Amino acid sequence: MMDIQPVSETALIIRLGDHIDTQLAVKTGDMADHIRRSYPSELIEVIPSYTTIYIQYHPLKTDFIELKSRLQVLVDAFFLSDDKDDRDRKVSKIITLPVYYSLETGPDLPEVAQFHNRTVADVIQIHSQSTYVVCAIGFSPGFAFLGSVDSAIATPRKSEPRKMLPAGSVGIADQQTAVYPSDSPGGWQIIGNCPVSLIDFDKAPMSPFSVGLSVQFQPISRDEFFALGGTLWSHWKSWIRG
Amino acid sequence: MVALEILDPGMMTQLQDTGRTGMGYQGLAQGGPMDLHAYCWANYLLGNRMFCSQLEITGGQARFLAHQAITLALTGADLATRVNGQPVEGWRTLHLDKGDTLSFQFPKKGLRAYLAIPGGFAAPTVFGSVATVVRDGIGGLGARVTKEDSGCLIRQGDSLKTVSKEVFKPGINRMVPARYIPEYAGPLSLNLMESYQARAFSAQSRKSLYQTQFTLSPNSDRMGYRLAGAKITPPFSGVISEGIALGAVQIPENGQPIILMRDHQTLGGYPKFGCVAQLDLNRLAQAMPGTPIRFQPISFQAAGQKLKSFYSFFNL
Structure with missing residues (x-):
């Protein structure tokens, strides 16, 4: 399935599917990179997300009709050439993020475990065993939505979002998982903390993530967490009780 | 200096x-x-x-x-x-x-x-x-x-x-x-291009969107301008998160439209009926809470022509 529709005077959306599928996210991310490289001056934004690629263009440099026909050719060629090489290339790029899973960094571990009638150790093991795919980046700068969380630990968001979470918090929301790159409000179930900085506005790229990349989590000890620059957040208790 | x-x-x-x-x-x-x-x-x-x-x-x-x-x-x-x-x-x-x-x-x-x-x-x-x-x-x-x-x-x-x-x-x-020099007081009529999930809305919802006189809610900021008025029933509660355009009209479950302004988030999962013409957002940004607001349809071509003239004049 492929469909290109205008959404405003300066934007269009390419739809590549209608259900969430991590393989499609890999393809969507690759294609977005390819499009961004192919038309650097006409295109202002190219934003892949799960099943779509949103494109904002400069209204004096191109228009919908012209862009649609060029994109059609590009996307068709991409699908034909793709299959093996591109996907292998992308899968070989795996980011490994260290995570200190603990009650002092992941206050929702007991809730997630209880929800599935499992132990906290099970939750940690299952979460850190899977390889995830970046399906979208948004919500806040550098916030990567990773799919898919094993249904054995997939847990709904908290009924009441927290007003503030520390940067590095690793959360679960249904079948998605993510690391909050900066201090932020949030309603995800927090199970650990990644001490590595995931956002830097002085660097290009500012974030290690791009749609389609693979991500793994590596459990680390309390000592390793501190050695990597991790800090404990003293506000959990008041939020938990409150 | x-x-x-x-x-x-x-x-x-x-x-x-x-x-x-x-x-x-x-x-x-x-x-x-x-x-x-x-x-x-x-x-x-x-x-x-x-x-x-x-x-x-x-x-x-x-x-x-x-x-x-x-x-x-x-x-x-x-x-x-x-x-x-x-x-x-x-x-x-x-x-x-x-x-x-x-x-x-x-x-x-x-x-x-x-x-x-x-x-x-x-x-x-x-x-x-x-x-x-x-x-x-x-x-x-x-x-x-x-x-x-x-x-x-x-x-x-x-x-x-x-x-x-x-x-x-x-x-x-x-x-x-x-x-x-625009007149910043008085009611507003916003030109709307139908896009995104527009076709999934019921005929009744569509009619009601164009017939309702909304008012601008005080709960509006640089991210989004919220309107209050008749409930516009969205066809579903959410869609798979997708890129959002400036001016997009989101219809959340409470049926009160949100028009996305300059600081809007990049992705969103609410159903969207379309986008307000970008030049109309300038006037909307100056409206005080309580301002009466209506929507009227415009074609992509007509809105695009106006925007192009604006871009050419100011060399944007």
């Missing part, structure tokens, strides 16, 4: 340029002037390029002190501007002497005024722009700050430096022709 010192930033004063583009794929909002029409005229009056940064003064009650003789252009809302206590007109250039105080009172018409100087204000760029996006903690004078203190807003005591060495241009005395 320090041009202006902030004695009082008023309700909210931000540094803005044409926006931080090309970083949406990393989750960065573009920001930019809420009223691009007024912003562009202010730069135009001074012969500036359009990316030259300006102050967006929202809600008035601000006071600035000139540290040197300087030429300004002032457009947008009528915030009852005064120089040393004497009223001055907007939509034109004006000259301050060293030691003059420029002040803004409560809004008389519109909400946001734009203040430009020759060459723009000096500030560190982040990904090519100084545009302030408070939610992302980017922009303004300090390139980057913590979110807690919303420090990227202009604060009392800030000194605004100039990019250009020559900022006093007594020879420049220009005003915007009256026909290009």
Whole structure:
């Protein structure tokens, strides 16, 4: 399935599917990179997300009709050439993020475990065993939505979002998982903390993530967490009780 | 060189340029002037390029002190501007002497005024722009700050430096022709292009969207303008998160439309009926809460032609 529709005077959306599928996210991310490289001056934004690629263009440099026909050719060629090489290339790029899973960094571990009638150790093991795919980046700068969380630990968001979470918090929301790159409000179930900085506005790229990349989590000890620059957040208790 | 010192930033004063583009794929909002029409005229009056940064003064009650003789252009809302206590007109250039105080009172018409100087204000760029996006903690004078203190807003005591060495241009005395000065009071009719999930809405919902007179909710900000009125029933509660365009009209489950403005998030999962024509957002950005608002359909072509003329005129 492929469909290109205008959404405003300066934007269009390419739809590549209608259900969430991590393989499609890999393809969507690759294609977005390819499009961004192919038309650097006409295109202002190219934003892949799960099943779509949103494109904002400069209204004096191109228009919908012209862009649609060029994109059609590009996307068709991409699908034909793709299959093996591109996907292998992308899968070989795996980011490994260290995570200190603990009650002092992941206050929702007991809730997630209880929800599935499992132990906290099970939750940690299952979460850190899977390889995830970046399906979208948004919500806040550098916030990567990773799919898919094993249904054995997939847990709904908290009924009441927290007003503030520390940067590095690793959360679960249904079948998605993510690391909050900066201090932020949030309603995800927090199970650990990644001490590595995931956002830097002085660097290009500012974030290690791009749609389609693979991500793994590596459990680390309390000592390793501190050695990597991790800090404990003293506000959990008041939020938990409150 | 320090041009202006902030004695009082008023309700909210931000540094803005044409926006931080090309970083949406990393989750960065573009920001930019809420009223691009007024912003562009202010730069135009001074012969500036359009990316030259300006102050967006929202809600008035601000006071600035000139540290040197300087030429300004002032457009947008009528915030009852005064120089040393004497009223001055907007939509034109004006000259301050060293030691003059420029002040803004409560809004008389519109909400946001734009203040430009020759060459723009000096500030560190982040990904090519100084545009302030408070939610992302980017922009303004300090390139980057913590979110807690919303420090990227202009604060009392800030000194605004100039990019250009020559900022006093007594020879420049220009005003915007009256026909290009919008009337900021009164009801609004917004041109709407149907797109995104429009076809999935029921005939009844569609009819009701065009027939309802909404009012602008006070719960509106640089991210989104919320409307209150008849409930528009969305066809489903959510869609797979997808890229959002400026002006997109989201219909959440409560049926009250949200029009996405300059600081809108890059992705969203609410059903969307389409997009408001970008030039209409400028006038919307100046509307006070309670303003009556209606939608009327427009074709992509008609809206596109108007936007192209605007882009060509201002060389955007």
